[in-house]
Amino acid sequence: MIEVFVDGVKVLGLPRSIGEIYGLLFISPEPQSLDDLVHRLGISKGSASQGLRTLKELGAVKDTSGSVSRRTYYQADIELKRLVGGFIREQLRPHLESGQLKVGRLVEAVSEQDDPEMQQFYDERIERLEFWMRRGRQVLPIVQKVLGQ
Amino acid sequence: MIEVFVDGVKVLGLPRSIGEIYGLLFISPEPQSLDDLVHRLGISKGSASQGLRTLKELGAVKDTSGSVSRRTYYQADIELKRLVGGFIREQLRPHLESGQLKVGRLVEAVSEQDDPEMQQFYDERIERLEFWMRRGRQVLPIVQKVLGQ
DNA sequence: GGGTTTGTTCATTTTGAATTGAACAATACC
DNA sequence: GGTATTGTTCAATTCAAAATGAACAAACCC
Numbered sequence: 001m002i003e004v005f006v007d008g009v010k011v012l013g014l015p016r017s018i019g020e021i022y023g024l025l026f027i028s029p030e031p032q033s034l035d036d037l038v039h040r041l042g043i044s045k046g047s048a049s050q051g052l053r054t055l056k057e058l059g060a061v062k063d064t065s066g067s068v069s070r071r072t073y074y075q076a077d078i079e080l081k082r083l084v085g086g087f088i089r090e091q092l093r094p095h096l097e098s099g100q101l102k103v104g105r106l107v108e109a110v111s112e113q114d115d116p117e118m119q120q121f122y123d124e125r126i127e128r129l130e131f132w133m134r135r136g137r138q139v140l141p142i143v144q145k146v147l148g149q
Numbered sequence: 150m151i152e153v154f155v156d157g158v159k160v161l162g163l164p165r166s167i168g169e170i171y172g173l174l175f176i177s178p179e180p181q182s183l184d185d186l187v188h189r190l191g192i193s194k195g196s197a198s199q200g201l202r203t204l205k206e207l208g209a210v211k212d213t214s215g216s217v218s219r220r221t222y223y224q225a226d227i228e229l230k231r232l233v234g235g236f237i238r239e240q241l242r243p244h245l246e247s248g249q250l251k252v253g254r255l256v257e258a259v260s261e262q263d264d265p266e267m268q269q270f271y272d273e274r275i276e277r278l279e280f281w282m283r284r285g286r287q288v289l290p291i292v293q294k295v296l297g298q
Numbered sequence: 299g300g301g302t303t304t305g306t307t308c309a310t311t312t313t314g315a316a317t318t319g320a321a322c323a324a325t326a327c328c
Numbered sequence: 329g330g331t332a333t334t335g336t337t338c339a340a341t342t343c344a345a346a347a348t349g350a351a352c353a354a355a356c357c358c
Binding site: 045046050072 | 306308
Binding site: 164165166192193194195196199219 | 315316317318319320325326327
């Protein structure tokens, strides 16, 4: 099972430890502590801590607080809606935004081009790029909607 | 500009050389030969050859044949529809399929579980996983449709 | 306060994927 | 045929991202 998730997160560009952690939590009926993860997966405390942080940011795990013990225990959040939302927010949007910044700088660079024929070609290509990015932004909410049902 | 594409392909889990090659072709008014890529990008012949192959498989470049010279020259294909289609076909579908195989093996493994309570829990989780995969397969054609306009 | 448990940070190490480059086709041309 | 040109393959190398682990912080208990 864990293997399935390791493959899964790799497709999404996330490290294998994240897949292992989420996979283990996904098939654990009981919440697991950081220490449990370290022992059961054979990974370092550092990896487990980092991995849990990322998963929390993605909204893929929640900690069951309010326990008697002072340890925190983690559970997998299995709502697809939430997972997809977190991934888009944390991984995709930042890239789209930094891409837009760079394209913005390109627009300026092209305006300094002398050769009018070249300038027109570059303008067309940048327009194409901006078109792709618009489409990208359009498709995200649709994906979110379809998956969150 | 090339930087934009390097970032872009990295999000998709492809190596930077692919981003460089596609980026250069994207802003080149004239088709470029393998040798041009090697010189202008400062990458090895091996990288260029491999990268072009992957890009051809993705349908992201086409070679302009029918020239007098025996060299082949490459151009970027800038149809979003085609790019998305190629990516889904070459990168996403294979992973979805191998995932399904693994889940299939899981189903068998769970049926050998003694404890009925555990078995029920595992069944639920596997059902959840299969639900996610169904949704994944559903969303692909929708993405393709939205982006290909 | 001192001691213990739990979790984080971050410099170093490891590992796996990407790149290189040299040997090897394949094709064209004479 | 021989040789030049172009492109591919793949073992060896390089490099960036991930994992480690030790030092550090924070919270808790007595």
